[in-house]
Amino acid sequence: xxxxxxxxxxxxxxxxxxxxxxxxxxxxxxxxxxxxxxxxxxxxxxxxxxxxxxxxxxxxxxxxxxxxxxxxxxxxxxxxxxxxxxxxxxxxxxxxxxxxxxxxxxxxxxxxxxxxxxxxxxxxxxxxxxxxxxxxxxxxxxxxxxxxxxxxxxxxxxxxxxxxxxxxxxxxxxxxxxxxxxxxxxxxxxxxxxxxxxxxxxxxxxxxxxxxxxxxxxxxxxxxxxxxxxxxxxxxxxxxxxxxxxxxxxxxxxxxxxxxxxxxxxxxxxxxxxxxxxxxxxxxxxxxxxxxxxxxxxxxxxxxxxxxxxxxxxxxxxxxx
Amino acid sequence: xxxxxxxxxxxxxxxxxxxxxxxxxxxxxxxxxxxxxxxxxxxxxxxxxxxxxxxxxxxxxxxxxxxxxxxxxxxxxxxxxxxxxxxxxxxxxxxxxxxxxxxxxxxxxxxxxxxxxxxxxxxxxxxxxxxxxxxxxxxxxxxxxxxxxxxxxxxxxxxxxxxxxxxxxxxxxxxxxxxxxxxxxxxxxxxxxxxxxxxxxxxxxxxxxxxxxxxxxxxxxxxxxxxxxxxxxxxxxxxxxxxxxxxxxxxxxx
Ligand SMILES: Cc1cc2nc3c(=O)[nH]c(=O)nc-3n(C[C@H](O)[C@H](O)[C@H](O)COP(=O)(O)OP(=O)(O)OC[C@H]3O[C@@H](n4cnc5c(N)ncnc54)[C@H](O)[C@@H]3O)c2cc1C
Numbered sequence: 001x002x003x004x005x006x007x008x009x010x011x012x013x014x015x016x017x018x019x020x021x022x023x024x025x026x027x028x029x030x031x032x033x034x035x036x037x038x039x040x041x042x043x044x045x046x047x048x049x050x051x052x053x054x055x056x057x058x059x060x061x062x063x064x065x066x067x068x069x070x071x072x073x074x075x076x077x078x079x080x081x082x083x084x085x086x087x088x089x090x091x092x093x094x095x096x097x098x099x100x101x102x103x104x105x106x107x108x109x110x111x112x113x114x115x116x117x118x119x120x121x122x123x124x125x126x127x128x129x130x131x132x133x134x135x136x137x138x139x140x141x142x143x144x145x146x147x148x149x150x151x152x153x154x155x156x157x158x159x160x161x162x163x164x165x166x167x168x169x170x171x172x173x174x175x176x177x178x179x180x181x182x183x184x185x186x187x188x189x190x191x192x193x194x195x196x197x198x199x200x201x202x203x204x205x206x207x208x209x210x211x212x213x214x215x216x217x218x219x220x221x222x223x224x225x226x227x228x229x230x231x232x233x234x235x236x237x238x239x240x241x242x243x244x245x246x247x248x249x250x251x252x253x254x255x256x257x258x259x260x261x262x263x264x265x266x267x268x269x270x271x272x273x274x275x276x277x278x279x280x281x282x283x284x285x286x287x288x289x290x291x292x293x294x295x296x297x298x299x300x301x302x303x304x305x306x307x308x309x310x311x312x313x314x315x316x317x318x319x320x321x
Numbered sequence: 322x323x324x325x326x327x328x329x330x331x332x333x334x335x336x337x338x339x340x341x342x343x344x345x346x347x348x349x350x351x352x353x354x355x356x357x358x359x360x361x362x363x364x365x366x367x368x369x370x371x372x373x374x375x376x377x378x379x380x381x382x383x384x385x386x387x388x389x390x391x392x393x394x395x396x397x398x399x400x401x402x403x404x405x406x407x408x409x410x411x412x413x414x415x416x417x418x419x420x421x422x423x424x425x426x427x428x429x430x431x432x433x434x435x436x437x438x439x440x441x442x443x444x445x446x447x448x449x450x451x452x453x454x455x456x457x458x459x460x461x462x463x464x465x466x467x468x469x470x471x472x473x474x475x476x477x478x479x480x481x482x483x484x485x486x487x488x489x490x491x492x493x494x495x496x497x498x499x500x501x502x503x504x505x506x507x508x509x510x511x512x513x514x515x516x517x518x519x520x521x522x523x524x525x526x527x528x529x530x531x532x533x534x535x536x537x538x539x540x541x542x543x544x545x546x547x548x549x550x551x552x553x554x555x556x557x558x559x560x561x562x563x564x565x566x567x568x569x570x571x572x573x574x575x
Binding site: 115129190226266 | 478504535569
């Protein structure tokens, strides 16, 4: 048993995901209250180079052809062995397509408690998680001896998890990884050809509050008037009203425009993680309690269907006169 | 192929949410519950698989207000069996307890493929799918948007950030966490649901001794207190539009 804090480093096709650095920063807070070290856990094939800038006291590294790219089963088995052998105080995973595939399974396998959607650890070692689409916060203790946590961005800066110097790598042996039941066949690239929304300084984002496809004329007209680009939240894309290339958030793009005008978007954590580096967020939402107002600088509770035509008119006037 | 889709009800986020007198849980007295939207996608994906290659689809839900309607709705879309878990309060069960109850049931009915919504917005102890897979000794892949049946396996389209898809071959039996079906959940006319409710039976199954160990223990719940909340611009649409144009000009984007 140890007081160390483990962080599962997420990487895809040779790129370390930002959430890894964010978790290293979070782990530092936890380690200072537990008195242990921060250990970055890296799984891969010839992937030592990815450890170069991890702000950790040590890197625990497992190398195997079965770990070349992420698959849930190979990660689950490798991490189960490591956690069982070392019993760290906590293991942090991204609340992501990688972390969420393994953390829950490990909780069942090792009978260890699991807390999900954590944004912050308090100085006295409690978790703070977002729940109900960001409308409610939940706080609680981290049970001993070992707790598994999945984390969402927002509480820590990724720069805090980056170091100028590489830390020492300690290799560990993964378990036998054969007869696996999950195999990556190939990656499919997103369709190219559409505009790159991450390059536009003025984004007009539409959410489920737009209600139907025909109403998209309103933001489209505004975008034409102000030379902005229309993007969307997930339900709008899932409905097929806009292509995936326009999706903002966890499964889409992260954007940093000068202005992000959010029309009928509630501000769910999965959306907010894609926009929280925008210069100014302006939110239009009829629900005064919508979490989007927690990240917006300006807002209005007017119906977007009433406001947007007026806004387009005013923009045209301002430009013409 | 036998497909099972366990679904869950969650608070409707359109409504105002309040904390109860314990200070550590939602006040459920006025809570309006609706189907977890990702579970709705899981139902749609199951029906699509049935239409393409044939399957027997079972939908399972803990009892509660509105649950019968959702189950009949699924039957009207093409689900074959409807199961209601009695003696449980959907709103009170965490993912660990739910996964244990479901695992017992699935050991009996032995589905080839279990589709769950990838998560629910009120999960605080991870999602049901990954836990369920471990309890059943099955592989798990989540964040799935699209499933194709192959022989003895399925091809799951797993989503990565930025629109990248990883095609995963997953041996059956397996559990998949569905993020989105290949098409939006279909709409069914009320008349059809009504008709189905007269012919399809909901099988009731008693459960007891919920074991929620392994879940997070919440000591306190509260509404977020942001350092800075948005400045709300008051006025008519015309007035608000004027002010916004002023803001855009100040920021130099016009
Ligand atoms: C693994 C995972 C990944 C995800 N990735 C993403 C992602 O990348 N991007 C993303 O956006 N979501 C993502 N989601 C989904 C996310 O959880 C939310 O479901 C989604 O962001 C909600 O979109 P919305 O705000 O448009 O809709 P809703 O939450 O339904 O909000 C609609 C809002 O519109 C308001 N409204 C309604 N009518 C009007 C009107 N007339 N005028 C003004 N306001 C109105 C309502 O008050 C409400 O707040 C992901 C979810 C999961 C589980």
